[in-house]
Amino acid sequence: MMSFERVGIVGAGMMGSGIAQVCAQAGMSVVLMDIHISSLEKAKHSIEWSVRKFIEKGKLKENVGTILKRVTFTDSLKDMREVDIVIENVPEDVEIKREVFKTLSRIVRRDTLLSSDTSAIPVTELAVVSRYPERVLGLHFFSPPQFMQAVEVIRGVVTDDDTMNKGVTFIRMVGKFPIRVERDVAGFLLNRINFPGTIEAIRLVEEGIASVEEVDAGMRLAFGRKMGPFETGDMVGLDVMMQAMMSTYQETKDMKFYPPVLMQRKVKAGHLGIKTRKGWYEYNDDGTRKT
Ligand SMILES: NC(=O)c1ccc[n+]([C@@H]2O[C@H](COP(=O)([O-])OP(=O)(O)OC[C@H]3O[C@@H](n4cnc5c(N)ncnc54)[C@H](O)[C@@H]3O)[C@@H](O)[C@H]2O)c1
Numbered sequence: 001m002m003s004f005e006r007v008g009i010v011g012a013g014m015m016g017s018g019i020a021q022v023c024a025q026a027g028m029s030v031v032l033m034d035i036h037i038s039s040l041e042k043a044k045h046s047i048e049w050s051v052r053k054f055i056e057k058g059k060l061k062e063n064v065g066t067i068l069k070r071v072t073f074t075d076s077l078k079d080m081r082e083v084d085i086v087i088e089n090v091p092e093d094v095e096i097k098r099e100v101f102k103t104l105s106r107i108v109r110r111d112t113l114l115s116s117d118t119s120a121i122p123v124t125e126l127a128v129v130s131r132y133p134e135r136v137l138g139l140h141f142f143s144p145p146q147f148m149q150a151v152e153v154i155r156g157v158v159t160d161d162d163t164m165n166k167g168v169t170f171i172r173m174v175g176k177f178p179i180r181v182e183r184d185v186a187g188f189l190l191n192r193i194n195f196p197g198t199i200e201a202i203r204l205v206e207e208g209i210a211s212v213e214e215v216d217a218g219m220r221l222a223f224g225r226k227m228g229p230f231e232t233g234d235m236v237g238l239d240v241m242m243q244a245m246m247s248t249y250q251e252t253k254d255m256k257f258y259p260p261v262l263m264q265r266k267v268k269a270g271h272l273g274i275k276t277r278k279g280w281y282e283y284n285d286d287g288t289r290k291t
Helices: 014-025 036-057 065-068 094-104 121-125 161-173 192-205 212-221 229-236 240-251 260-267
Strands: 006-010 029-033 073-074 085-088 111-117 136-138 150-153 177-179
Touching: 006 014, 014 029, 014 036, 014 065, 036 065, 036 073, 065 073, 085 094, 094 111, 094 121, 111 121, 111 161, 121 136, 136 161, 150 161, 161 177, 192 212, 192 229, 192 240, 192 260, 212 229, 229 240, 240 260
Parallel strands: 006 029, 006 085, 029 073, 085 111, 111 136, 150 177
Antiparallel strands: 136 150
16 A cells, blocks of 8 residues: 655646645645746745635644645656655647656656646547556546546556556545546547537637626526636636637537637637636736736
8 A cells, every 4th residue: 555655746837846845734744846946936935825725714723834844845757766656747839748758757756656637638649658657547637627526547457456456546635526537538528528528618708698797697596616617717727728729620620619709700819718817807916817
């Protein structure tokens, strides 16, 4: 039985820093790696800020210093030598990810699990460039990882049962809810179910049938969701969501996954959501929505 005391995270952007925080709050020691020092500095600040919020709300008993002490910030992959599991969170680009897996699998121990938080790249494509492809799996978190409970545990074509079972155990250990996905189909499970609904919502708005606000309110109030599809889109990032829809479309050739023109234009215009202060809605500098 593996203990998962040390976790390696590659890529300290929005997802990587959030997942690092989740693991540190679960008591694990974390090596957080990024090629950009500026990303590491930003990650440190955002973890500090977010942990403080957890403490203020009474959701965390430990203090900020204790949590931060568990995280080592580094720009070298070599520091992954002793970790029990790696979660890769570099940009959604197959070449960048393959390079990371190739290098990483020559640094880590034989029994280390290698996982990717990719939204749409097949796990198998990353496994085949790795030294021990049977130890590679998908661990797909949802944004923001500090709050979203579901994590898809995805089996690539060559992932073995032991790796899948350990992936499930790890996700439970960090306080999340594992959803087993037994094949690495495009879009995996949850996005695959959710994308067509989001695309239909965008089309209905595009056709002037209803406004963004009406659709979101309706979806919240009729189906008990916390957020409507446009609110989710702004939080995830329209560019990130569009890219994941496009990869799902490219693999399936099914128009139900094709991102509508309105979404494509908004991405072109740089209206990407909360991160650019403008997406489906407009935001203040602190990320709150303009009324
Ligand atoms: N944003 C979401 O809602 C979401 C949800 C689930 C999964 N994902 C997936 O998570 C991954 C990361 O997404 P993000 O939104 O955090 O991206 P991001 O752009 O915020 O962060 C990516 C980080 O990777 C770093 N990086 C780039 N090349 C690197 C390399 N070779 N080695 C190490 N670090 C490198 C960058 O400096 C950056 O800090 C993507 O695969 C994305 O599809 C995103």
